[in-house]
Structures are given as structure tokens and as C-alpha cells.
Amino acid sequence: MNSHTRPTPAKQIEINGVIVSAVPGQKPALVDGCDTIVSLFQKRCEQLAARTAHREKDLGIWQSYSWQDYWTHAKWLGLGLRALGLARGEVVSILSEDRKEWLYADMGIQCVGGIASGVYTTDSASQLEYLLRDSGSRFLFVENDEQLDKFLEIEDQASRVEKVIILDQDGLHDLRHEKCVFLDDLYETGRAYEAENHGVFEAEIAKTRPEDTALLIYTSGTTGMPKGAMLSQENVISACVSGAHALPTQDHDEQLCFLPLCHILERNVSVYFPIAGKATVNFAESPETVFDNLREVSPAHFTAVPRVWEKVYSRVRVLAQEATPIGRLCFNLAIKTGLKRADYLLARKPVPLGVRAHYAVWDMLVLRNLRRMLGMDKMRRGGTGAAPISPELIRWYWAIGVQLLEGYGMTENAGLASINLPNDNKIGSVGRPCPGVGTRIADDGEIQTLGLNNFQGYWRNNEKTAETFTEDGWLRTGDVGKLDDDGFLTITGRLKDIIITAGGKNITPAEIESRLKFSHYISDAVVIGDARKYLTCLIMIDQENVEKYAQDRKVPFSDFASLCASQEVVDLIKGEVEEVNHAFARVEQIKDFRLINVLLTAEDEELTATMKLKRSFVEKKHAGLIEEMY
Structure with missing residues (x-):
């Protein structure tokens, strides 16, 4: 087998003010001395208190919400569930588009020892019934009347569900249903529970151990019914350690959240990495407005699936075709010069003075305005993952001055196993393995990984879990690839494909x-x-x-x-x-x-x-x- 691991990092490393450590084979992984995401959440909320944690639009105006708001609402929500009977180790499902309450639910559930499980808003009623039944959820959060209708359609089959908590009351003020409560009612229940049990929320956080299951994330089910992947607190913290090395989030960074939070990629990027890196998360109004919101926020970094990067590229091509002849000429010359510069950068070679000078001119005349129009003028880097992306598309983004970096991960290894870095990048690859992640290629070409980020197994499915690990404990990713002499990993396909x-x-x-x-x-x-x-x-x-x-x-x-x-x-x-x-x-x-x-x-x-x-x-x-x- 061809194998490669990154050099063991120092035991304590400071990255942008965040102290992280992760030594392969040594537990636990730590971020600022915390070995669970819930203890790190508590520490950040105490440290940052009045600073803005989230922004969300209300009637077209961006509103700010502090870390104290984050803590308070997560606490009331978690204690409200505890008052309703949620026990440690039980699953709570969340069916909603991205919004601040999604994060309140995620952290509130975990802080009282529950397991948070997201459901895609595009799932049908029958798919929802399967997920509720498989996970054994007794509590379900739904965003609005549209999502509530899905539950009501399968209510008889989902008899285990005891309470449905509704986030948005619009159109539901007259609702009378014994299982349904509104979020404000749950908050009030949590406040009352805290008054009678002072300090219980903090005590539950202190009870949480790295090996406790934090998340249940259902795979997309490309080859059958979805499987629930169990990720522990240690898995999440390990991903944060990898993220601090490979995707550093700086203090006061602005981010845009728009991919489904059910997916491990967006969960890391918009929930856990910002907690580790003290960043501010802005919620897109909807998937349809993401490009408008991108211009409004102008984030420091932006992570998306290839389909989004392809869409931006296509829009720019269309706009260029609609420009005047002189406009098209200038755009094409700017891109041509940008590609010359990009090829040197991507080959990790010095950019010749002449190319730098030409690029500076076209950057001032064309490319800077293009980045501003796209909302990428403040972007230090762009990230892409979850599916293959064309190397030519990466070249094009580097040509316009956006460092687009491809990475690799899956739900089963907490979403981040390898990634390219701005100054350590090989186009066409998915980068070198992250610190603490061992990577090897099996005899049949399968990529296998080993590290603290490897998941616990599939929920109530020991047989499938056993199939997913080798006898010596490595994760079978199901992806086919190769490692080159420099340690860069390239994905060539799926074993089953x-x-x-x-x-x-x-x-x-x-x-x-x-x-x-x-x-x-x-x-x-x-x-x-x-x-x-x-x-x-x-x-x-x-x-x-x-x-x-x-x-x-x-x-x-x-x-x-x-x-x-x-x-x-x-x-x-x-x-x-x-x-x-x-x-x-x-x-x-x-x-x-x-x-x-x-x-x-x-x-x-x-x-x-x-x-x-x-x-x-x-x-x-x-x-x-x-x-x-x-």
C-alpha cells in the first residue's frame, strides 16, 4: 500500500490566536484547551459576549446577534428539551433552512447531551418518516407551515415523536395540536427550568466527554437508503484542529452561510470553525439570493460545492458576451494575463516581473471591479469540495484573483481529510492530508484514512460499520485515488462507479x-x-x-x-x-x-x-x- 501522513505537528500551536493541538495517536485533540465542541462553545460565548456572532436579514435589513444571544437561546432551547424529557444520548431532528435558530438548536441539543440530526428541507414526507423512525427522534424542529405539513402527513407512522417545535409562526397562529409548540414556548419552558435548576446547563456541558456522540448525519443515499453517520465530540474538535491549520478563520472574519447545514461541509464551515476561530456568520436569505448576499457581505472566505463555482463562472461568461466590443476585448486580455500569472502561482514558481506588471494593470482596469461585482473583493480564499471540480475552473478563478482551493473529506471523516493551501497547491489534486490524518492507497486503489476525525460508525448498523473499516482500523472511503511523491492526493473516481x-x-x-x-x-x-x-x-x-x-x-x-x-x-x-x-x-x-x-x-x-x-x-x-x- 502507498501511504503518506503529514509530519507530526507541535503539541501546542497558535494559529491566528487559536491554540490547537492534535498529535496522531495521542488524545485528546484540543482547541484553546477544550476537548469538546460544547465546552469550546461555552468558552467563546463567555469571551466574546457582546460581539456579533451572527447576522440575518429581517424585512430586508441585516440584523446583528451577539455571542450572548447565541448562548442564551441555546441554553433556553436545550433546557426546554430537558424539561420535556430529552435524555442524554437521544437524537433530536432539525428540519429547517439555514438560520440562526438552526445553530441555537444544534448547540443547545449537544450542550444537554443530546445528538443533533439535520433533515434536508427538500426531503419528502416519506423520507422524513424514515429518518425519524431510524433515528428514534422524540423531538423534531420544523421551520414553518410547509415543513410542518410533511410531519402531519406521516404523523401516524411517526408515533414516537412527542413534540414538534415550530420556528416560524407565520400562518400558524390558530394552530391547535397537542404535539406542536412554538419555539418561544420552548424558550419559556427552558427559562422556567433554569430558574428551578440553576447551573444545570453548565453542569451538563461539563459532563460531556470527547467520546460522546455529538451528531447524527445521514449520508446522501446515492446507493440506497441514507445511513446515519455518528460523529463524536472528538471528531468535531479534530475537524476544528484540521480547519485551523488548513482553513484558518481569523478574528472578525465575515462568512456567508447558504449550503444546507445538514451537510458536514457547511456544518463545519458555518458552525464549528467559526466557534473555533471567533468569526461572524451571515445567513443568506435563500439559495436563490446567495449571489446578491455574497455581494452584500463580501466575505473573507467562501466555501461552496462545484455547482456554485460553475454558476458564477457561467454568469461572468454571459455578462462578458453581452459587453461592448471594447469591453469584451479588455475582459479577454485581462483573463489571458491572469491565466499567465495563475500558471506561475499554481506551479509555485516566481511570477516574472513583466507578467506581474501586466497583471497589475488589468487588475486595476478590469479584475478588481469584477471581484467587487461578485462579492469576492475581500476574499482571502475560496473553498470547494463534496464533488469533483474541473482544474480549468480553478485556473480561471486564480486568473481573476480568487484563490480557489480544492479539498477532500466526507461525513465519515468529519468532512476534512486533505486540502490544498495557497502556497502549497497542486492543481487537479485535493491537497496533502491535514495534520493528524493518515492517508494510504489500498491495493485496489481505494483511499483509506486514519485519525481522530474518523467517525464512530453507522447508527444501529453494526454490519455496515464493520464493512467501512479495515481490520487495522482504517476508514474505507470508497473513493479511488493516488498519492504522488510529494504527498498530494488525487481523486480519480468512486470504486462503485x-x-x-x-x-x-x-x-x-x-x-x-x-x-x-x-x-x-x-x-x-x-x-x-x-x-x-x-x-x-x-x-x-x-x-x-x-x-x-x-x-x-x-x-x-x-x-x-x-x-x-x-x-x-x-x-x-x-x-x-x-x-x-x-x-x-x-x-x-x-x-x-x-x-x-x-x-x-x-x-x-x-x-x-x-x-x-x-x-x-x-x-x-x-x-x-x-x-x-x-
């Missing part, structure tokens, strides 16, 4: 799909070819950009299906596919493709809540299109 053609050729489709998605006309792609003579592809077009292409050329269409059916659009995508084919050997080239002519959302079974296509569902649902190509 490897295509073996009829000719016996092994092909990992991830790189081909990633190259296709770099086209601003292609939103997603699934390569087909297992046990077939050649490769084909199912493609989702980018609606906004393809519609504009069609309108500019007066191509008639009435809806999305007719847009996909037009010969001009088919020819457009054919050209994009042929361009990508040039980068691959003949056996890896796409011989035919079909367009998926329905718009998909996270509510569709083909997509996960994090907007990744479920290969098995896509192949099954569109079997007719696939057979046409063979």
Missing part, C-alpha cells in the same frame, strides 16, 4: 464528467459504458446559458423539453463533447450522448440534496435513452 467496458478496459468516469461540466452550457453529466462496447453520456444542460444561446440565435422553443430537442442545441452540446474528447484516449471518448429534457431539483430522486446526480437512479430512469445510444 468504475466502468469496465466490454473490451475489459477500466475507466473512472469522474474526470470525463468534470471536464464536460466545465462547459458553461453543461450543468451535469453521467458517463455510461459498463459492459458496453463504448462510452456514452447523459447530459443536463445549463438552462440559463443555453436559453440565452438559443434566444441570441432566434432558435424557437416553448419549454425546457423543446429547448433540449432543438437541433441547434444538440449541435451546440455535440461541439462541447467533441472538445472534451480531444483530451482523452480513444477508448475514453464519448461516442454518443442524450440530453435529459426535464429540469431536476433536489426533490427529484435523480439528485441528492447536495445536487449530485445519483448514477444508479439516472441509469434506471433514463434506460430508454441509454438503449437508443447502443
Whole structure:
């Protein structure tokens, strides 16, 4: 096996004012002397008290909420649940979009010894019923009437649920239901409980140990029903240690929260890392307003899935096409110069004086204004993960002056196992392993990790847990990759996604799909070819950009299906596919493709809540299109 671990860090290291330690094989991991996220939460709230912890819009105006607000509401909420009968080690489910109350619930639940479990707002009523039943939740938080309706639809099947706590009362003032209470009522219950049990909240935090389960995070279920991954307090603190080294959050940093908090990536970036690094989190109004909110907040760092970075790139391309001829010329020259500079930076070579001078001019004339327009003018770095991203897209962001860094992690290793750094970056890789994380490549190419960040196992599923660990305790990630001589890790695909053609050729489709998605006309792609003579592809077009292409050329269409059916659009995508084919050997080239002519959302079974296509569902649902190509 090929293996690589980072050098053991010093026992105590100060990073941007945060003292962290994590020595492989030595427990516990510590952040500012705290070995649990709940004790660190208490320490931060005492230290920062009146300083702003969160901002959220109310009637279009940003409102600030302090660390004292954070502490007080988490305490009332946690004690309210305790008064209702929540016992240590029990799961509480949260069904809501991102908002400050999500964080109050997360920390309040953990502080009294409960286990916090998020539910995607795009989940159906039947999916909610499965999660409530599997987790054994007796308490459920719902955001509003829309999410409450899902529970009411499956109330009889979810008989174990004793109380549903509603965050938003709009449209529900006349609600009368024995199981339903409003959040303000829970706060009042918590206040009353504290009055009779002074100091109990702090005592519960002191009882919490690093090995206690903190989170139950359900995997996206690309290959079946979701599994509940148990992450301990130690796992979370270990991720914070890795984050302090690899994704340092500085005092007074501004962040934007918009990805689902159910997902470990956003949970780390917008809940736990800001607690460790004392940052301020701003909540986007909705996924639809994220680009507007990004401009308003102008965060110091911004982490998103590749789909978001692709969308920003596509928008800029469209705006550039709509510019005047002189505007397009200036933009193209600026990007050309930026790419020259980026190639030196990414190769870790000194940038020649001439290139630096040209870049300074175009930065002043074009690129600085572009970053300001995007809300990236104060951004020290951008982060991407959770799915493959095109190396060319990373180059483009570096060209405009945004250091986009790709990392790697999964729920089962607390979301962060390796990452590229601004001055230690190899494009196309996901960086070196984080301090304290051992990484090796098994004989079949599988990436395996070892560290304090490895999860405890799957909830009530010992068999699947056993399958996920090797005999010597390493986590089987299910991802295929390689480690180079410098210790950089590259992901080449998923073990279960490897295509073996009829000719016996092994092909990992991830790189081909990633190259296709770099086209601003292609939103997603699934390569087909297992046990077939050649490769084909199912493609989702980018609606906004393809519609504009069609309108500019007066191509008639009435809806999305007719847009996909037009010969001009088919020819457009054919050209994009042929361009990508040039980068691959003949056996890896796409011989035919079909367009998926329905718009998909996270509510569709083909997509996960994090907007990744479920290969098995896509192949099954569109079997007719696939057979046409063979």
C-alpha cells in the first residue's frame, strides 16, 4: 500500500490566536484547551459576549446577534428539551433552512447531551418518516407551515415523536395540536427550568466527554437508503484542529452561510470553525439570493460545492458576451494575463516581473471591479469540495484573483481529510492530508484514512460499520485515488462507479464528467459504458446559458423539453463533447450522448440534496435513452 501522513505537528500551536493541538495517536485533540465542541462553545460565548456572532436579514435589513444571544437561546432551547424529557444520548431532528435558530438548536441539543440530526428541507414526507423512525427522534424542529405539513402527513407512522417545535409562526397562529409548540414556548419552558435548576446547563456541558456522540448525519443515499453517520465530540474538535491549520478563520472574519447545514461541509464551515476561530456568520436569505448576499457581505472566505463555482463562472461568461466590443476585448486580455500569472502561482514558481506588471494593470482596469461585482473583493480564499471540480475552473478563478482551493473529506471523516493551501497547491489534486490524518492507497486503489476525525460508525448498523473499516482500523472511503511523491492526493473516481467496458478496459468516469461540466452550457453529466462496447453520456444542460444561446440565435422553443430537442442545441452540446474528447484516449471518448429534457431539483430522486446526480437512479430512469445510444 502507498501511504503518506503529514509530519507530526507541535503539541501546542497558535494559529491566528487559536491554540490547537492534535498529535496522531495521542488524545485528546484540543482547541484553546477544550476537548469538546460544547465546552469550546461555552468558552467563546463567555469571551466574546457582546460581539456579533451572527447576522440575518429581517424585512430586508441585516440584523446583528451577539455571542450572548447565541448562548442564551441555546441554553433556553436545550433546557426546554430537558424539561420535556430529552435524555442524554437521544437524537433530536432539525428540519429547517439555514438560520440562526438552526445553530441555537444544534448547540443547545449537544450542550444537554443530546445528538443533533439535520433533515434536508427538500426531503419528502416519506423520507422524513424514515429518518425519524431510524433515528428514534422524540423531538423534531420544523421551520414553518410547509415543513410542518410533511410531519402531519406521516404523523401516524411517526408515533414516537412527542413534540414538534415550530420556528416560524407565520400562518400558524390558530394552530391547535397537542404535539406542536412554538419555539418561544420552548424558550419559556427552558427559562422556567433554569430558574428551578440553576447551573444545570453548565453542569451538563461539563459532563460531556470527547467520546460522546455529538451528531447524527445521514449520508446522501446515492446507493440506497441514507445511513446515519455518528460523529463524536472528538471528531468535531479534530475537524476544528484540521480547519485551523488548513482553513484558518481569523478574528472578525465575515462568512456567508447558504449550503444546507445538514451537510458536514457547511456544518463545519458555518458552525464549528467559526466557534473555533471567533468569526461572524451571515445567513443568506435563500439559495436563490446567495449571489446578491455574497455581494452584500463580501466575505473573507467562501466555501461552496462545484455547482456554485460553475454558476458564477457561467454568469461572468454571459455578462462578458453581452459587453461592448471594447469591453469584451479588455475582459479577454485581462483573463489571458491572469491565466499567465495563475500558471506561475499554481506551479509555485516566481511570477516574472513583466507578467506581474501586466497583471497589475488589468487588475486595476478590469479584475478588481469584477471581484467587487461578485462579492469576492475581500476574499482571502475560496473553498470547494463534496464533488469533483474541473482544474480549468480553478485556473480561471486564480486568473481573476480568487484563490480557489480544492479539498477532500466526507461525513465519515468529519468532512476534512486533505486540502490544498495557497502556497502549497497542486492543481487537479485535493491537497496533502491535514495534520493528524493518515492517508494510504489500498491495493485496489481505494483511499483509506486514519485519525481522530474518523467517525464512530453507522447508527444501529453494526454490519455496515464493520464493512467501512479495515481490520487495522482504517476508514474505507470508497473513493479511488493516488498519492504522488510529494504527498498530494488525487481523486480519480468512486470504486462503485468504475466502468469496465466490454473490451475489459477500466475507466473512472469522474474526470470525463468534470471536464464536460466545465462547459458553461453543461450543468451535469453521467458517463455510461459498463459492459458496453463504448462510452456514452447523459447530459443536463445549463438552462440559463443555453436559453440565452438559443434566444441570441432566434432558435424557437416553448419549454425546457423543446429547448433540449432543438437541433441547434444538440449541435451546440455535440461541439462541447467533441472538445472534451480531444483530451482523452480513444477508448475514453464519448461516442454518443442524450440530453435529459426535464429540469431536476433536489426533490427529484435523480439528485441528492447536495445536487449530485445519483448514477444508479439516472441509469434506471433514463434506460430508454441509454438503449437508443447502443
